[in-house]
Amino acid sequence: MWRNYLTVGLRALAKNRTYAFINLFGLAIGLAACLLILLYVQYERSYDNWLPDAGRTYQLQVYYKSKTTGDGFENQGAPYVTKGALLKDFPQIESATYMGGPPLTLLKDGEARQVDEGRLVDGAFLDTIALPMAQGDRKALSRPGTVVLSEDEANKIFGTRNVVGRTLTLLTSGKKADYRITGVFKDLPKHSHMDMRMLVRVDFPSMFPEDNGYLTSWGWTSGWVYVKLRPGVDAATVNNQLEAWKKRNIPDITFNGQKHNPGDERTFKLVAAPDVHLGRATGSAMTAGNDVQTIVTFAAIAVMILAMACINFTNLATARASQRAREVALRKVLGATRRQLMTQFIGESILLATIAMLLALALVEIVLPWFGNFLDADLELHYFGHGGMFLPMIGLVLLVGAAGGLYPAFYLSRFQPARVLKANKSAADAEGSGLLRSALVVIQFAVSIGLIICTAVVYSQNVYARSLDPGYKRAGLIQLAGIGSKTLEPQADALTRAIAKVPGVDSVGRTMIGVVTGNTSSTSVVVPGRTDPVDIGIYGVDAGFFPTMGIRLVAGRLFEENRPADDMTTPVPEDPAAERALVARGGHIVINEGAVKRMGFKSAQEAIGKTVRYGVKDEYGGLMNLTIIGVVADARFRTVRTAIEPTMFLFDRHSVSWLVARFHGDPRPVREEIEKVWRRYAPDVPFDATLADEVIARAYKRLDARAQMFGMFAILAVVIGCLGLFGLAAFTAERRTKEIGIRKVLGARTADIARLLVWQFTRPVVIANIIAWPVAWWLMREFLNAFDARISLTPVPFIGASLLALAIAVLTIGAHAFRVARTNPIHALRYE
Template identity: 40%
Template sequence: MTSLSLINFYRALTRHKREALLTIGGLALGIAAFLVLGLYVHFQTSFEKWLPGHDRVQLVQTEWRRTDGPFTGTLPYTMGGLLEQLKQDFPGLVGTRIQGGEAGGSVIHDGAAVLDDIAQVDADFLKVFPLVMQRGDPATALADPNAVVLSATAARRYFGNADPIGQTLAITLEKTANYRVTGVFEDLPGNTDLRFTMLTRIPAVHGEDWWYKWGSTAVATYLRFPSADAASAFAGRLPGFIDRRGFADLGPNASDTVALKLLPIAEQHLHPAGKEGASLRLTVATLGLVGLLTLFIAAVNYVNLATARAGLRAREVAVRKVLGGDRPMLMRQFLTESVLTAALATLLGLILTELSLPFVNAAGGLSLTIPYAIVLPALALLTVVIGIVAGLYPALLLSGFPPAQVLASARAPGGGRSGARTREALVVLQFALATAFIICALVLIAQMRHVRATDLGFERDGLLVVSSLNYSDLEPGPTARLMAAFRAVPGVSAVTTADAAVGGLGNNNLDNFAVPGRPGTGPALRRVLVGSDFFAVYRPRLLAGRLFDDARRTDDASGIPPEGERNIVINRTAAARLGFATPQDAIGKTFQTEGPRTIIGVVEDLRFASPRLPSDPAYYMAFRGVAPFPVVTLRYRGQTRAVMEDARIAWQQILPQVPFIADTGETHLRRLYQDDDRAGRLFAIGAGLAVVIGCLGLWGLAAFDTQRRVKEIGIRKTLGASSVNIVRLLVGRFVRPVLLANLIAWPLALVAARTWLAGFDDRIALSPLFFIAASALAVLIAVLTVIGHALRASRATPAWALRHE
């Protein structure tokens, strides 16, 4: 490009500063939104791809094919002893199990218990997951059952700059034992679901029926194959394996009840079990689409403003043609200028992205960075494409103007009626997408408010959940003293234990209830083991019958063998699943599972898990005092911080060797919503920028159109038009395409909102108010955007307007 061309480009920008700023700024905002959301999608789709040979590692999933139980579907876990049985039937198979992980145990360090991310794995773990080792031999690092391998950060935390190899750590899993450090691996990256900083050997379990019970889930099992074809061939042999090994628990044709499925580890992050997995995939796809549509809106806006601005240069083109410029030269000039303008916008968009990433990461709990090796070539291609598309129409239009006609005209041509219609169509397209974004944003906000305010079946305020008891094999004496100490904490009104708690904590177990007159083993109900005062703490609504009473020996399952008779309380969903028309009909009925179970009460569903999941049919079995596998929950009034600190002091006085882990029930519930909150914030960024870009374009077009109609306005005012008439004329000129945009926006938003809401079991209704409010907001934004130009034009005196050039 010659220096003269660069001078012309500079003059074109500086001569119409406002139009240039709107054109470049709108495209820059669109590129920034596209980059931020694109980085999020790239991050979410890159999980485990950092692992060498990740394409040969497969997760073994358990597919529970029963249609009458809470666990219907696919779970990313298997029974504990599956790998042992697989290796017995398929010699040479390479695999590992992972138990624990995030907050999986504690370390006794400097006389205090410190919670850490400890995972228990098999000796072949480093063959399946070849982590980068800083110290130690990966072939032998986990050979010793008492070995521990640390991350680089954990090694520095416990040993400083000293050599950790050969040192010992006191680690508490179920019991406290000394482990010898045999290796140090590099810290795991952020794009991984493998949450551990320490690796120890998984304990050998012999004679434990639950470890080898088919259909149960206890560990994550991974297998490494030589190739994808070998994995596919192995998957074909699994049904026969299940029929052989699962016969004792599941009967003949066990593979019809339970299946084992292989999932490539790189797909695990976006394919977790249940509705939450589908929701994550939908969220990632939606945000990627929002990024593309925001970029598309920005590109449309850029083309629209570029075509409008080009008309201002008609006389310049005419003069250059008179001085000898030909059409090909002019087209090259306009296309080059358009590409350079797009390049400036791209550079500004990249700068905005870098500046915004720290805030996006902080708001979303992310660690996004720009991979320039990938981004820069993609942006270069994008710049050229947008520049050519935006510059082609003005280049063809302007280079074809007859010089004499342009120089003789009282005003510069603007593309005629076809140009105006083209710009109006582009405005309709922009605001259709922007209005659809507004509708979806309103639905998203309303749904998340509904989720937070919905009745969960229990009083969510004033709950403190202490999960530390799961991190040590405690004797009954200290546990009983701890419960008494918690009850003595000022403000605490009740304390209980259970193997389940708000936030989805605890165990997931089920039993089949044989229903008289129905074939088969009957529906499966989730089993919840509760201690004293469980219902006093959670306060569910009693629908029929009575609750457990410690004074009644028949209500206490302690000491009664599984096949013995026990009283139970069920929830509303379980009563319906068992076939009762009303809760009252269930009272006194006895069902057979491991033993006879007599229903003494029916309570409202307690929704401890994600709002996306349906309420499970559940039954509660009581243990006087402390329940097995206990999670402690305190009901309190007063200041949370004071109650938390008093509970911590009580814990440390009785169990100093175990870390105190506690959070409020509200905190646990917020964690269930955090993924949707993060997606909502990112969606709001894209939607907000889409609206802003549309407004910038509309404002620029309003300025351009008003400037071109100054003489028309003067004539109208001379003929008697009032300022109100002029404002109505100019505002209506741009409100009309915004109104037409709703014909496109409403169906798009309806499909999108329905698809997203389908991921929630408890969801709001799609009221027409969302659509009406969004359309009204879009119209209001459009009116406020153009009314300033309209008011200025309406106040101009007719004499000035008729002399205006």
């Protein structure tokens, strides 16, 4: 029996090549897309599962929300002081470690290279985060002055991985020291939220002075805190106790005569290492995270594309029912039961799905390297073992076979032999089958139109984000990192002046906030007439910053070098006498338009001359008067996802991290000349210069990828939908051959016949808009709401997508319709 079913199934496919091609090709595309997205989802959900004791390793995250403004910031980083407080109060914690600090510079062969993935750690790091070691053991970082490297970093520096016992010269916080290599850890896979190639063991209390807030402040975040819980400890229990823990440990502070606790604006949470990548916090992350919504969206789209391929199977199977009606009738006459017939047709469907799966696997193997490179992910297709795809593939074949073949099996198996075998009669077209096919076509094109709309909106938002006026002149701007390095402090002024003299450079400036640098600094000030403190961003700049950036002055004036009262630069290291003198004198600030609104001034002009009070250390006076001398236009230093921060700027040459240079002409020779100057003044500081346009392009890379993914899915959906539409048109035209012949004999023109056939199949496409438009509008509204600056959701992408889908449908059907309409009616009617 099964052999007979297989033979009949293969003959049916061979007899109807168009039907077989449409179904196989459509199913193969759908299955390939589904497998690729399944691999992607599996990869995204596998982050840090490779880590030994991953289930007991947690990252402490801090979620900040201002009580006065409601602004929020979710941070993967945590203050240094939290580690000791956790160990003190929670015996459930087996070990805890802190990783962070200033950047590292490697000095080798007379050259300086910044180690972007170099991290300062304490002695408990390898006990807490059990990295797989290639050489050495868990005690490799037990002593300060030691370092462990990744295998790739060891090979990059020394040309070999056997480096234990060698010495590295590193520069950090302005201090040069030799570190002994005591271990090599295996390279971290890409699916890790941690990015580490060099771990340097230091003693943080010795590295930072006791009076530095880095060690004691609950608001200073420059690193990450990890803990390992003891076996059997429930993290939820610890998290439930963190609210009381912070109240016990975070001290009250007095500001403007009133006490308040900074912990009231902070929520702490332990997040399991495998959950960090798809978690809620993205600030201060070592690697770019993702969000669950994106993963779910792409998975849902893959399922919809696969469903469209199944719809094609259902539609074409019912449309060609007349060709199988007599076969079904004869089988019933010879004793076949309905159950046997259903088994036969579902078996044929599973056979088709199996062949399609083999084609899909070939497509996946071909496309996977490109797809992984596109997503910057190490995607691998394994058939067996942990994460193997064999069982999911079997499941997909059975699911698709059942989904595509179940209704046709019910439909075909119910034919009555007497009606089918009666002369000149066919019961192939049972009631309701045409309506079902139309409904399924509507669903197919609703998905296609919806994806086209989403692609258009995402692409338009991407273009808008790149072309939006940021409030400064992006073209002709180059940004250099490292000017705030302690190594450079003595030469920083001279270096800045030298770069300003480079041919092609028009102006230079220094800043603590640059173009998409990820740097965030905020404080509270007291505004006259208000009792509650106002939260506001605070960043140091020099007098050249605003002219170099091209930020527009709205009211008042900018900082000037020849006005000593503007300059709030104090000596480094901190000089108490100079600090007290500055507090007594007061300072000048420039604010942006957002700060004007945040402080409650009616206009920029009204803010000029007003004084706000800024909190400093009690031993220096407690509060310092800051006079507003200028208001500048809002500038978007971050991406369009982040709201423009109300900001005040201080003229402080020591509170800077980046140098910006305005240039004209070809950027390459200008950059080369700047590098020469940099090497001359700062040979021990790596040269890191990037054009502002390149920084922006890098920042929007993820949004670009999302737009391209939507575009690819939209194309696949349209292709599958058009394949089904073409197949339906072909079978319908074949069934209506005699009708078309009679119409032509009675005088119908070719155009009339073609119009009849085209309208029959484009009508569902038009109706599909009723489903697609509201769903796409809701989805894209949610997508755009994630941006601070966004496009308006106009009817243009909706109408455009509908017209495009309609045009594709008409072209798909039109050529075939004209060919059928031009057929000589004699061939259709001659048997009469």
